[in-house]
Amino acid sequence: MAGLLAARVLTDAYDEVTIVDRDELAGSGARRGVPQGRHVHGLLARGQQILDELFPGFTARAVAAGVPTGDLGELRWFFNGRPLRRASTGLVCVSGSRPLLEAQVRDAVAALPGLRLRDGCDIVGLVTTEDRSRITGVRVHPAGAADEEVIPADLVVDATGRGSRAPVWLAELGYRRPAETRVPIDLVYTTRHYRLRDEGILHGDLSINPVSTPSHPRGAFFSRIQDGRSVLSLTGVLGDHPPADERGFLDFVRSLPVPDIFDVIRDAEPLDDPVSFRYPASVRRHYERLDRLPAGFLVLGDALCSFNPVYGQGMTVAALEALTLREHLRTGLAPRPGEFFRDAARVVDVPWDISAGSDLSFPGVVGPRPPKVRIANAYMSRVQAAAVRDGAVTRSFMRVAGLVDPPTDLMRPRMMWRVLTQARGVAPAPARPVEQTTVGD
Ligand SMILES: Cc1cc2nc3c(=O)[nH]c(=O)nc-3n(C[C@H](O)[C@H](O)[C@H](O)COP(=O)(O)OP(=O)(O)OC[C@H]3O[C@@H](n4cnc5c(N)ncnc54)[C@H](O)[C@@H]3O)c2cc1C
Numbered sequence: 057m058a059g060l061l062a063a064r065v066l067t068d069a070y071d072e073v074t075i076v077d078r079d080e081l082a083g084s085g086a087r088r089g090v091p092q093g094r095h096v097h098g099l100l101a102r103g104q105q106i107l108d109e110l111f112p113g114f115t116a117r118a119v120a121a122g123v124p125t126g127d128l129g130e131l132r133w134f135f136n137g138r139p140l141r142r143a144s145t146g147l148v149c150v151s152g153s154r155p156l157l158e159a160q161v162r163d164a165v166a167a168l169p170g171l172r173l174r175d176g177c178d179i180v181g182l183v184t185t186e187d188r189s190r191i192t193g194v195r196v197h198p199a200g201a202a203d204e205e206v207i208p209a210d211l212v213v214d215a216t217g218r219g220s221r222a223p224v225w226l227a228e229l230g231y232r233r234p235a236e237t238r239v240p241i242d243l244v245y246t247t248r249h250y251r252l253r254d255e256g257i258l259h260g261d262l263s264i265n266p267v268s269t270p271s272h273p274r275g276a277f278f279s280r281i282q283d284g285r286s287v288l289s290l291t292g293v294l295g296d297h298p299p300a301d302e303r304g305f306l307d308f309v310r311s312l313p314v315p316d317i318f319d320v321i322r323d324a325e326p327l328d329d330p331v332s333f334r335y336p337a338s339v340r341r342h343y344e345r346l347d348r349l350p351a352g353f354l355v356l357g358d359a360l361c362s363f364n365p366v367y368g369q370g371m372t373v374a375a376l377e378a379l380t381l382r383e384h385l386r387t388g389l390a391p392r393p394g395e396f397f398r399d400a401a402r403v404v405d406v407p408w409d410i411s412a413g414s415d416l417s418f419p420g421v422v423g424p425r426p427p428k429v430r431i432a433n434a435y436m437s438r439v440q441a442a443a444v445r446d447g448a449v450t451r452s453f454m455r456v457a458g459l460v461d462p463p464t465d466l467m468r469p470r471m472m473w474r475v476l477t478q479a480r481g482v483a484p485a486p487a488r489p490v491e492q493t494t495v496g497d
Contacts, residue, residue, distance in 0.1 A: 057158060058357020058374035059215035060165045064110050065382040066213070067168045074172045074207060075165070076196055081175040084159035090217075092365070094331050095247045096277040096289035097154035101128055101147035101458030103372030106379060111164040115150055118160055122282040123152035126262035129447075129454045134266040135440040137313035137485025143447035145454045151262055151279045153287065157371075179216065180204060181225055184350065188229045191353040211390060213354045213381075215374075220359030223341065232346055239412045239423055240337040241364050244297035246305060247289040247331055250324040255280070257320050264316045268293060268366055269440070270418050271484035272313040275366065278320065288321060291366055294420040300330040313485060338364045338412050344401035349393040356381070361404045367411040372459055376403045407459060432463075435475070439466060442478035449474055 059075055066073045079089040086094050099107070107114040119125060129145035150157070166173060176199040183193040183206055193208040214222045223233040252258070258280070268275030268291050275291040290298035290308050298308040309318045340361045343349070356377040363369045380399045384391035409432070415421050417433040443450040452471055455461040465471065 057161065057371045058217075058359070058377065059213070060158070060161045061110065061375050061378035062213045062215055062356060062381055063165050063171060064168065065378050065385060066211070067170055068382065069385040069388075070170065070210070072170050072172065073168075074174055074209070076174045076177050076179055076194065076207065078178040078199075079175060080199075081162060081173065084153075084156045086155055090154070090158070092245075092333055093154040093158070095154070095245045095333055095365070096279055096287055097157065097371065098277065098279075098368040099150050099152075099157060100368050100372040101145075101149070101455070101460050103375045103459075104148050104150050105460070106372070106375040107161065110375070110378070111161065114160065114164070115148060118150050118152055118157070121152070121156065121160065123150055123156065124262055124280050124282070125150050128458060129450050130262075132261045132264040132316065133450075134264075134314050134316075135443070136269050136271045136437075137266070137488075138441070138444045138482065139314075140440075140443045140450045140453075141445055141447045143450040143454070145451050145458075147454060147458055147460060149262060151281055153281050153285075156282055174198075174207070176200075182212065182229070182353070183208070184229060188350065190351040209352070211352050211354070213356065214359050215355075215357045216359055218339065218358040218362040220341075220355065222353075222355050222359060226350075229350065231348060231350065234341040234343045235345055237340045237342070237412075238337045239364070239415050239421060241293050241335070241415050241418070241421055242295055242337075243291060243293050243335040243364060243366070245289050245291055245333045245335065245365070246298035246300050246308070247287060247333075248305065248329070249327040250286045250288065250321055251284060251327055252286055252320065252324045254323075255284075257323075264320065266313045266317070269437075269484075272487075273418065274298075274308065274312055276309070276312055276317055278317045285327065286320075286324070288317065294418060297334075298330075298332070300332045302330075305330045311488075313488065315488070335365060338362060338408075338415065340404065340408055340412075342401070343393075344397040346394075346397075349397070351393065352390065354381070354391060354393055354396050356400060360400060361408060363407060363411045364415055367407070367414070367457070369407045369411060369459065373404060373407050376459070406463065410457070410463065435467075438475050438479035441482035442475040444482050446474055446478045449478060 063073050079087045128147040128149045129143040133140040178197045179194050181195040191212045195204050197204050227233050263279035278288045280286050292298045357374040413429045
Protein backbone atom coordinates (compact mmCIF):
# COMPACT_ATOMS: atom_id res chain seq x y z
CA MET A 57 0.00 0.00 0.00
CA ALA A 58 2.77 2.43 0.94
CA GLY A 59 4.60 1.65 -2.29
CA LEU A 60 1.50 2.13 -4.42
CA LEU A 61 0.68 5.46 -2.79
CA ALA A 62 4.26 6.66 -3.11
CA ALA A 63 4.20 5.64 -6.78
CA ARG A 64 1.04 7.67 -7.27
CA VAL A 65 2.71 10.92 -6.16
CA LEU A 66 6.05 10.07 -7.81
CA THR A 67 4.38 9.90 -11.23
CA ASP A 68 3.61 13.63 -10.85
CA ALA A 69 7.33 14.38 -10.69
CA TYR A 70 9.16 11.64 -12.61
CA ASP A 71 8.68 10.44 -16.19
CA GLU A 72 9.20 6.83 -15.22
CA VAL A 73 8.25 5.09 -11.97
CA THR A 74 8.88 1.38 -11.43
CA ILE A 75 7.13 -0.59 -8.71
CA VAL A 76 9.07 -3.72 -7.78
CA ASP A 77 7.41 -6.46 -5.75
CA ARG A 78 8.47 -10.02 -5.07
CA ASP A 79 4.88 -11.29 -5.36
CA GLU A 80 3.00 -11.81 -8.60
CA LEU A 81 0.52 -8.95 -8.42
CA ALA A 82 -2.74 -9.92 -10.02
CA GLY A 83 -6.32 -10.24 -8.87
CA SER A 84 -7.71 -9.37 -5.50
CA GLY A 85 -6.85 -12.44 -3.46
CA ALA A 86 -4.59 -12.84 -0.42
CA ARG A 87 -0.87 -13.09 -1.27
CA ARG A 88 2.32 -14.24 0.39
CA GLY A 89 4.07 -10.88 0.69
CA VAL A 90 1.16 -9.42 2.66
CA PRO A 91 0.13 -12.18 5.09
CA GLN A 92 -1.70 -9.61 7.22
CA GLY A 93 -4.07 -9.14 4.28
CA ARG A 94 -6.25 -12.04 5.48
CA HIS A 95 -7.17 -10.08 8.60
CA VAL A 96 -9.61 -7.22 9.10
CA HIS A 97 -8.23 -4.02 7.54
CA GLY A 98 -10.20 -0.96 8.51
CA LEU A 99 -9.38 2.15 6.51
CA LEU A 100 -9.37 5.15 8.85
CA ALA A 101 -11.43 8.15 7.80
CA ARG A 102 -8.37 10.25 6.94
CA GLY A 103 -7.08 7.45 4.75
CA GLN A 104 -10.38 7.27 2.89
CA GLN A 105 -10.27 11.03 2.32
CA ILE A 106 -6.71 10.88 0.95
CA LEU A 107 -7.48 7.93 -1.33
CA ASP A 108 -10.41 9.90 -2.75
CA GLU A 109 -8.09 12.85 -3.31
CA LEU A 110 -5.28 10.85 -4.94
CA PHE A 111 -7.66 8.64 -6.93
CA PRO A 112 -10.86 10.62 -7.57
CA GLY A 113 -13.85 8.27 -7.36
CA PHE A 114 -12.01 5.70 -5.20
CA THR A 115 -14.87 5.27 -2.71
CA ALA A 116 -17.50 5.22 -5.46
CA ARG A 117 -15.55 2.49 -7.29
CA ALA A 118 -15.23 0.47 -4.08
CA VAL A 119 -18.98 0.74 -3.56
CA ALA A 120 -19.55 -0.30 -7.19
CA ALA A 121 -17.32 -3.34 -6.49
CA GLY A 122 -19.72 -4.28 -3.70
CA VAL A 123 -17.86 -2.86 -0.69
CA PRO A 124 -20.31 -1.84 2.05
CA THR A 125 -19.84 1.58 3.64
CA GLY A 126 -21.25 3.33 6.69
CA ASP A 127 -20.74 6.20 9.10
CA LEU A 128 -17.79 5.52 11.39
CA GLY A 129 -19.69 6.74 14.45
CA GLU A 130 -22.64 4.51 13.76
CA LEU A 131 -20.82 1.20 13.95
CA ARG A 132 -21.36 -0.99 17.02
CA TRP A 133 -18.33 0.05 19.11
CA PHE A 134 -17.63 -1.29 22.58
CA PHE A 135 -14.92 -0.11 24.95
CA ASN A 136 -14.49 -1.73 28.36
CA GLY A 137 -17.52 -3.88 27.62
CA ARG A 138 -19.80 -0.82 27.24
CA PRO A 139 -21.44 0.30 23.98
CA LEU A 140 -20.55 3.77 22.73
CA ARG A 141 -23.44 6.12 22.11
CA ARG A 142 -23.84 6.28 18.33
CA ALA A 143 -23.22 9.55 16.55
CA SER A 144 -23.23 10.74 13.00
CA THR A 145 -19.68 11.83 12.20
CA GLY A 146 -19.89 12.35 8.44
CA LEU A 147 -16.84 10.08 8.20
CA VAL A 148 -17.02 7.15 5.82
CA CYS A 149 -16.00 3.64 6.79
CA VAL A 150 -15.10 1.67 3.63
CA SER A 151 -15.46 -1.96 4.68
CA GLY A 152 -13.61 -3.96 2.04
CA SER A 153 -11.07 -6.73 2.48
CA ARG A 154 -7.42 -5.65 2.37
CA PRO A 155 -6.73 -7.51 -0.93
CA LEU A 156 -9.71 -5.78 -2.54
CA LEU A 157 -8.76 -2.29 -1.31
CA GLU A 158 -5.19 -2.90 -2.47
CA ALA A 159 -6.34 -4.17 -5.88
CA GLN A 160 -8.48 -1.06 -6.33
CA VAL A 161 -5.51 1.18 -5.58
CA ARG A 162 -3.16 -0.93 -7.71
CA ASP A 163 -5.46 -0.81 -10.74
CA ALA A 164 -5.64 2.97 -10.47
CA VAL A 165 -1.85 3.25 -10.10
CA ALA A 166 -1.15 0.84 -12.96
CA ALA A 167 -3.11 3.11 -15.30
CA LEU A 168 -0.88 6.13 -14.56
CA PRO A 169 1.41 7.33 -17.35
CA GLY A 170 5.03 6.27 -16.98
CA LEU A 171 4.21 3.53 -14.49
CA ARG A 172 5.94 0.19 -14.81
CA LEU A 173 5.23 -2.85 -12.67
CA ARG A 174 8.00 -5.39 -12.10
CA ASP A 175 6.33 -8.10 -10.06
CA GLY A 176 7.81 -11.49 -9.21
CA CYS A 177 11.05 -9.65 -8.54
CA ASP A 178 12.94 -9.78 -5.23
CA ILE A 179 14.91 -6.67 -4.24
CA VAL A 180 18.20 -7.92 -2.84
CA GLY A 181 20.24 -4.76 -2.31
CA LEU A 182 21.07 -1.17 -3.15
CA VAL A 183 23.41 0.11 -5.84
CA THR A 184 25.51 3.18 -5.08
CA THR A 185 28.04 5.55 -6.54
CA GLU A 186 31.63 4.55 -5.88
CA ASP A 187 31.92 6.90 -2.91
CA ARG A 188 28.63 5.49 -1.53
CA SER A 189 27.15 8.95 -1.07
CA ARG A 190 24.23 8.35 -3.44
CA ILE A 191 21.90 5.42 -4.13
CA THR A 192 21.62 4.89 -7.86
CA GLY A 193 19.31 1.90 -8.07
CA VAL A 194 18.44 -1.53 -6.70
CA ARG A 195 19.66 -5.03 -7.38
CA VAL A 196 16.80 -7.40 -8.05
CA HIS A 197 16.41 -11.11 -8.55
CA PRO A 198 13.53 -11.92 -10.90
CA ALA A 199 11.75 -15.20 -10.06
CA GLY A 200 13.15 -18.07 -12.12
CA ALA A 201 16.11 -16.05 -13.46
CA ALA A 202 19.65 -17.29 -12.92
CA ASP A 203 21.16 -13.86 -12.39
CA GLU A 204 20.45 -10.65 -10.60
CA GLU A 205 19.84 -7.48 -12.52
CA VAL A 206 20.13 -3.79 -11.70
CA ILE A 207 17.25 -1.34 -11.99
CA PRO A 208 18.81 2.13 -12.10
CA ALA A 209 16.93 5.01 -10.45
CA ASP A 210 17.32 8.67 -9.55
CA LEU A 211 15.34 7.97 -6.39
CA VAL A 212 14.75 4.68 -4.54
CA VAL A 213 11.83 4.51 -2.09
CA ASP A 214 11.81 1.53 0.25
CA ALA A 215 8.24 0.45 0.97
CA THR A 216 8.96 -3.22 1.64
CA GLY A 217 7.05 -3.25 4.92
CA ARG A 218 7.92 -4.26 8.42
CA GLY A 219 10.62 -6.69 7.30
CA SER A 220 12.53 -3.95 5.43
CA ARG A 221 16.24 -4.72 5.04
CA ALA A 222 17.15 -1.04 4.67
CA PRO A 223 18.87 -0.79 8.10
CA VAL A 224 21.14 -3.72 7.13
CA TRP A 225 21.80 -2.37 3.63
CA LEU A 226 22.74 1.03 5.06
CA ALA A 227 25.05 -0.56 7.61
CA GLU A 228 26.76 -2.54 4.83
CA LEU A 229 27.41 0.76 3.08
CA GLY A 230 29.03 2.24 6.18
CA TYR A 231 26.04 4.24 7.48
CA ARG A 232 24.59 3.93 10.97
CA ARG A 233 21.44 1.88 11.44
CA PRO A 234 18.45 3.93 12.58
CA ALA A 235 17.62 3.66 16.28
CA GLU A 236 14.42 1.69 16.95
CA THR A 237 11.64 2.23 19.47
CA ARG A 238 9.72 -0.97 20.18
CA VAL A 239 6.53 -1.37 22.19
CA PRO A 240 6.09 -5.10 22.82
CA ILE A 241 2.38 -5.95 22.85
CA ASP A 242 2.67 -9.67 21.95
CA LEU A 243 -0.52 -9.55 19.90
CA VAL A 244 -2.12 -12.29 17.84
CA TYR A 245 -4.92 -11.85 15.30
CA THR A 246 -6.94 -14.95 14.42
CA THR A 247 -9.38 -14.53 11.57
CA ARG A 248 -12.18 -16.42 9.90
CA HIS A 249 -14.60 -15.50 7.11
CA TYR A 250 -18.32 -16.23 7.19
CA ARG A 251 -21.47 -15.97 5.18
CA LEU A 252 -24.41 -14.97 7.35
CA ARG A 253 -27.55 -17.00 6.73
CA ASP A 254 -29.61 -13.91 7.48
CA GLU A 255 -27.98 -10.46 7.47
CA GLY A 256 -31.05 -9.16 9.33
CA ILE A 257 -29.39 -10.44 12.50
CA LEU A 258 -27.04 -7.42 12.28
CA HIS A 259 -29.97 -4.96 12.39
CA GLY A 260 -28.34 -2.98 9.60
CA ASP A 261 -24.99 -2.60 11.36
CA LEU A 262 -21.82 -2.70 9.29
CA SER A 263 -19.57 -3.93 12.04
CA ILE A 264 -19.32 -4.94 15.68
CA ASN A 265 -16.12 -3.98 17.43
CA PRO A 266 -15.43 -4.79 21.07
CA VAL A 267 -12.03 -3.14 21.27
CA SER A 268 -9.28 -4.53 23.49
CA THR A 269 -8.66 -2.41 26.60
CA PRO A 270 -6.79 -3.13 29.85
CA SER A 271 -10.06 -3.97 31.65
CA HIS A 272 -11.16 -6.32 28.80
CA PRO A 273 -8.02 -7.30 26.88
CA ARG A 274 -9.77 -9.75 24.56
CA GLY A 275 -11.05 -7.90 21.50
CA ALA A 276 -12.52 -8.46 18.06
CA PHE A 277 -13.51 -6.80 14.82
CA PHE A 278 -16.48 -8.23 12.96
CA SER A 279 -17.34 -6.59 9.63
CA ARG A 280 -19.50 -7.13 6.62
CA ILE A 281 -17.26 -6.92 3.55
CA GLN A 282 -17.77 -7.38 -0.19
CA ASP A 283 -19.46 -10.35 -1.92
CA GLY A 284 -21.93 -10.93 0.91
CA ARG A 285 -19.09 -12.13 3.12
CA SER A 286 -18.20 -11.14 6.65
CA VAL A 287 -14.88 -11.31 8.43
CA LEU A 288 -14.12 -11.83 12.10
CA SER A 289 -10.68 -11.04 13.52
CA LEU A 290 -10.11 -11.91 17.17
CA THR A 291 -7.32 -10.06 18.98
CA GLY A 292 -5.45 -11.23 22.05
CA VAL A 293 -2.51 -9.53 23.72
CA LEU A 294 0.34 -10.32 26.10
CA GLY A 295 0.30 -14.05 25.55
CA ASP A 296 -3.49 -14.53 25.71
CA HIS A 297 -3.78 -15.49 22.06
CA PRO A 298 -6.94 -16.45 20.16
CA PRO A 299 -6.54 -20.07 19.04
CA ALA A 300 -6.90 -21.16 15.42
CA ASP A 301 -8.62 -24.47 16.16
CA GLU A 302 -12.39 -24.64 15.84
CA ARG A 303 -13.19 -25.09 19.48
CA GLY A 304 -10.62 -22.66 20.86
CA PHE A 305 -11.71 -20.02 18.35
CA LEU A 306 -15.36 -20.30 19.39
CA ASP A 307 -14.47 -20.28 23.08
CA PHE A 308 -12.55 -17.05 22.53
CA VAL A 309 -15.56 -15.53 20.72
CA ARG A 310 -17.76 -16.53 23.65
CA SER A 311 -15.36 -14.95 26.10
CA LEU A 312 -15.45 -11.52 24.44
CA PRO A 313 -16.70 -8.67 26.62
CA VAL A 314 -20.08 -8.70 24.83
CA PRO A 315 -22.14 -11.57 23.36
CA ASP A 316 -23.01 -9.71 20.13
CA ILE A 317 -20.48 -11.40 17.86
CA PHE A 318 -21.17 -14.91 19.08
CA ASP A 319 -24.89 -14.30 18.55
CA VAL A 320 -24.19 -13.32 14.93
CA ILE A 321 -21.78 -16.10 13.96
CA ARG A 322 -23.31 -19.03 15.82
CA ASP A 323 -25.54 -19.86 12.84
CA ALA A 324 -23.30 -18.41 10.12
CA GLU A 325 -21.55 -20.52 7.49
CA PRO A 326 -17.76 -20.51 8.01
CA LEU A 327 -16.00 -20.04 4.66
CA ASP A 328 -12.49 -21.03 5.74
CA ASP A 329 -10.43 -22.21 8.69
CA PRO A 330 -9.19 -19.67 11.23
CA VAL A 331 -5.73 -18.26 10.45
CA SER A 332 -3.40 -16.54 12.94
CA PHE A 333 -0.91 -13.70 12.56
CA ARG A 334 1.57 -12.89 15.31
CA TYR A 335 2.54 -9.27 15.89
CA PRO A 336 5.18 -9.07 18.63
CA ALA A 337 5.75 -5.31 18.82
CA SER A 338 5.14 -1.91 17.29
CA VAL A 339 8.42 -0.74 15.77
CA ARG A 340 9.42 2.81 14.89
CA ARG A 341 12.69 3.34 13.04
CA HIS A 342 14.17 6.78 13.65
CA TYR A 343 15.77 7.63 10.30
CA GLU A 344 15.14 11.27 11.21
CA ARG A 345 17.83 11.00 13.88
CA LEU A 346 20.61 9.92 11.49
CA ASP A 347 23.06 12.70 10.74
CA ARG A 348 24.40 11.02 7.60
CA LEU A 349 22.25 9.44 4.90
CA PRO A 350 22.89 8.62 1.26
CA ALA A 351 21.17 10.86 -1.28
CA GLY A 352 18.44 9.33 -3.43
CA PHE A 353 16.99 7.00 -0.80
CA LEU A 354 13.78 7.25 1.26
CA VAL A 355 11.83 4.83 3.44
CA LEU A 356 8.12 4.89 4.20
CA GLY A 357 5.14 2.82 5.31
CA ASP A 358 5.64 -0.04 7.76
CA ALA A 359 9.35 -0.01 6.93
CA LEU A 360 9.48 3.35 8.70
CA CYS A 361 6.93 2.67 11.42
CA SER A 362 4.76 -0.35 12.08
CA PHE A 363 1.83 0.33 14.44
CA ASN A 364 -0.12 -2.11 16.58
CA PRO A 365 -2.82 -2.94 14.00
CA VAL A 366 -5.81 -2.78 16.37
CA TYR A 367 -5.77 1.01 15.91
CA GLY A 368 -6.12 0.57 12.12
CA GLN A 369 -3.52 3.23 11.30
CA GLY A 370 -0.99 1.63 8.92
CA MET A 371 -2.60 2.29 5.53
CA THR A 372 -3.67 5.79 6.54
CA VAL A 373 -0.23 6.76 7.80
CA ALA A 374 1.24 5.42 4.54
CA ALA A 375 -1.20 7.74 2.74
CA LEU A 376 -0.18 10.70 4.92
CA GLU A 377 3.48 9.97 4.22
CA ALA A 378 2.72 9.91 0.49
CA LEU A 379 1.32 13.43 0.88
CA THR A 380 4.55 14.45 2.64
CA LEU A 381 6.52 13.01 -0.26
CA ARG A 382 4.32 14.97 -2.67
CA GLU A 383 5.15 18.18 -0.79
CA HIS A 384 8.86 17.46 -1.10
CA LEU A 385 8.53 16.69 -4.80
CA ARG A 386 6.73 20.00 -5.41
CA THR A 387 9.98 21.87 -4.89
CA GLY A 388 11.00 20.51 -8.30
CA LEU A 389 14.22 19.17 -6.78
CA ALA A 390 15.02 15.64 -5.70
CA PRO A 391 13.77 15.11 -2.12
CA ARG A 392 16.50 15.51 0.52
CA PRO A 393 16.40 12.43 2.76
CA GLY A 394 17.18 14.30 6.01
CA GLU A 395 14.36 16.79 5.47
CA PHE A 396 11.93 14.13 4.27
CA PHE A 397 12.56 11.91 7.32
CA ARG A 398 12.09 14.85 9.69
CA ASP A 399 8.73 15.70 8.10
CA ALA A 400 7.67 12.06 7.93
CA ALA A 401 8.53 11.73 11.65
CA ARG A 402 6.12 14.59 12.36
CA VAL A 403 3.42 12.68 10.46
CA VAL A 404 4.15 9.54 12.49
CA ASP A 405 4.23 11.33 15.88
CA VAL A 406 0.46 11.65 16.47
CA PRO A 407 -0.61 8.14 15.43
CA TRP A 408 2.39 6.73 17.30
CA ASP A 409 1.40 8.60 20.46
CA ILE A 410 -2.16 7.30 20.09
CA SER A 411 -1.28 3.64 19.53
CA ALA A 412 2.01 3.13 21.37
CA GLY A 413 0.74 5.38 24.18
CA SER A 414 -2.50 3.37 24.50
CA ASP A 415 -0.56 0.09 24.53
CA LEU A 416 1.31 1.39 27.56
CA SER A 417 -2.01 1.57 29.43
CA PHE A 418 -1.76 -2.26 29.61
CA PRO A 419 0.25 -2.88 32.80
CA GLY A 420 1.96 -5.90 31.17
CA VAL A 421 3.50 -3.86 28.32
CA VAL A 422 7.11 -3.06 29.11
CA GLY A 423 8.22 0.51 28.43
CA PRO A 424 8.76 3.91 29.97
CA ARG A 425 5.59 5.78 30.94
CA PRO A 426 6.41 9.47 31.17
CA PRO A 427 3.74 11.72 32.77
CA LYS A 428 2.47 12.71 29.28
CA VAL A 429 1.57 9.07 28.55
CA ARG A 430 0.00 8.44 31.96
CA ILE A 431 -2.12 11.61 31.80
CA ALA A 432 -3.21 10.90 28.20
CA ASN A 433 -4.22 7.35 29.10
CA ALA A 434 -6.13 8.42 32.20
CA TYR A 435 -7.98 11.00 30.11
CA MET A 436 -8.67 8.60 27.20
CA SER A 437 -10.30 6.09 29.55
CA ARG A 438 -12.64 8.91 30.60
CA VAL A 439 -13.29 9.78 26.95
CA GLN A 440 -14.30 6.16 26.32
CA ALA A 441 -16.54 6.20 29.40
CA ALA A 442 -18.14 9.54 28.48
CA ALA A 443 -18.79 8.35 24.92
CA VAL A 444 -21.06 5.67 26.38
CA ARG A 445 -23.48 8.47 27.27
CA ASP A 446 -22.69 11.34 24.98
CA GLY A 447 -22.75 11.19 21.17
CA ALA A 448 -20.78 14.45 20.92
CA VAL A 449 -17.90 12.73 22.68
CA THR A 450 -18.20 9.70 20.39
CA ARG A 451 -18.05 12.02 17.38
CA SER A 452 -14.94 13.82 18.57
CA PHE A 453 -13.28 10.55 19.66
CA MET A 454 -13.92 9.00 16.22
CA ARG A 455 -12.57 12.03 14.40
CA VAL A 456 -9.37 11.94 16.46
CA ALA A 457 -8.96 8.16 16.22
CA GLY A 458 -9.69 8.44 12.47
CA LEU A 459 -6.73 10.86 12.22
CA VAL A 460 -9.04 13.56 10.83
CA ASP A 461 -8.81 15.92 13.83
CA PRO A 462 -5.82 16.46 16.15
CA PRO A 463 -5.95 14.95 19.67
CA THR A 464 -5.99 18.49 21.08
CA ASP A 465 -9.62 18.71 19.90
CA LEU A 466 -10.51 16.33 22.72
CA MET A 467 -8.87 18.71 25.16
CA ARG A 468 -10.76 21.88 24.35
CA PRO A 469 -12.35 23.23 27.54
CA ARG A 470 -15.97 22.50 26.52
CA MET A 471 -15.12 18.96 25.43
CA MET A 472 -13.11 18.35 28.60
CA TRP A 473 -16.02 19.47 30.68
CA ARG A 474 -18.36 17.08 28.82
CA VAL A 475 -15.87 14.24 29.15
CA LEU A 476 -15.24 14.70 32.85
CA THR A 477 -18.89 15.14 33.81
CA GLN A 478 -20.30 12.40 31.55
CA ALA A 479 -17.65 9.84 32.48
CA ARG A 480 -18.59 10.02 36.14
CA GLY A 481 -20.11 6.75 37.29
CA VAL A 482 -19.43 4.80 34.05
CA ALA A 483 -17.30 1.86 35.15
CA PRO A 484 -16.00 -0.97 32.94
CA ALA A 485 -18.57 -3.74 32.56
CA PRO A 486 -18.07 -6.73 34.86
CA ALA A 487 -16.50 -9.80 33.23
CA ARG A 488 -19.06 -12.15 31.65
CA PRO A 489 -19.36 -15.76 32.78
CA VAL A 490 -17.94 -17.88 29.97
CA GLU A 491 -19.42 -21.16 28.82
CA GLN A 492 -17.19 -23.66 27.10
CA THR A 493 -17.97 -24.72 23.56
CA THR A 494 -18.32 -28.22 22.31
CA VAL A 495 -17.50 -28.58 18.64
CA GLY A 496 -20.78 -28.81 16.75
CA ASP A 497 -22.61 -26.50 19.23
C1 LIG B 1 -2.88 -8.30 11.47
C2 LIG B 1 -2.79 -6.92 10.87
C3 LIG B 1 -3.93 -6.17 10.69
C4 LIG B 1 -3.83 -4.88 10.17
N1 LIG B 1 -4.96 -4.13 10.10
C5 LIG B 1 -4.88 -2.88 9.61
C6 LIG B 1 -6.03 -2.05 9.55
O1 LIG B 1 -7.11 -2.41 10.04
N2 LIG B 1 -5.91 -0.82 8.97
C7 LIG B 1 -4.71 -0.36 8.49
O2 LIG B 1 -4.64 0.76 7.96
N3 LIG B 1 -3.60 -1.10 8.56
C8 LIG B 1 -3.65 -2.34 9.11
N4 LIG B 1 -2.52 -3.09 9.19
C9 LIG B 1 -1.25 -2.50 8.74
C10 LIG B 1 -1.15 -2.51 7.22
O3 LIG B 1 -1.18 -3.84 6.73
C11 LIG B 1 0.14 -1.81 6.76
O4 LIG B 1 0.42 -0.73 7.58
C12 LIG B 1 0.00 -1.28 5.36
O5 LIG B 1 -0.19 -2.36 4.49
C13 LIG B 1 1.20 -0.48 4.87
O6 LIG B 1 2.28 -1.33 4.83
P1 LIG B 1 3.38 -1.29 3.70
O7 LIG B 1 2.78 -1.01 2.38
O8 LIG B 1 4.45 -0.44 4.19
O9 LIG B 1 3.89 -2.80 3.75
P2 LIG B 1 3.16 -4.12 3.28
O10 LIG B 1 1.71 -3.92 3.13
O11 LIG B 1 3.62 -5.19 4.22
O12 LIG B 1 3.75 -4.38 1.84
C14 LIG B 1 5.12 -4.66 1.64
C15 LIG B 1 5.28 -5.08 0.19
O13 LIG B 1 6.66 -5.22 -0.09
C16 LIG B 1 6.88 -6.44 -0.80
N5 LIG B 1 8.25 -6.84 -0.47
C17 LIG B 1 8.76 -7.06 0.76
N6 LIG B 1 10.08 -7.35 0.67
C18 LIG B 1 10.41 -7.28 -0.65
C19 LIG B 1 11.62 -7.47 -1.38
N7 LIG B 1 12.77 -7.75 -0.77
N8 LIG B 1 11.57 -7.35 -2.72
C20 LIG B 1 10.42 -7.04 -3.37
N9 LIG B 1 9.24 -6.85 -2.71
C21 LIG B 1 9.23 -6.97 -1.38
C22 LIG B 1 5.79 -7.38 -0.31
O14 LIG B 1 5.51 -8.39 -1.23
C23 LIG B 1 4.61 -6.41 -0.15
O15 LIG B 1 3.90 -6.26 -1.35
C24 LIG B 1 -2.58 -4.36 9.75
C25 LIG B 1 -1.43 -5.13 9.93
C26 LIG B 1 -1.52 -6.37 10.51
C27 LIG B 1 -0.26 -7.14 10.76
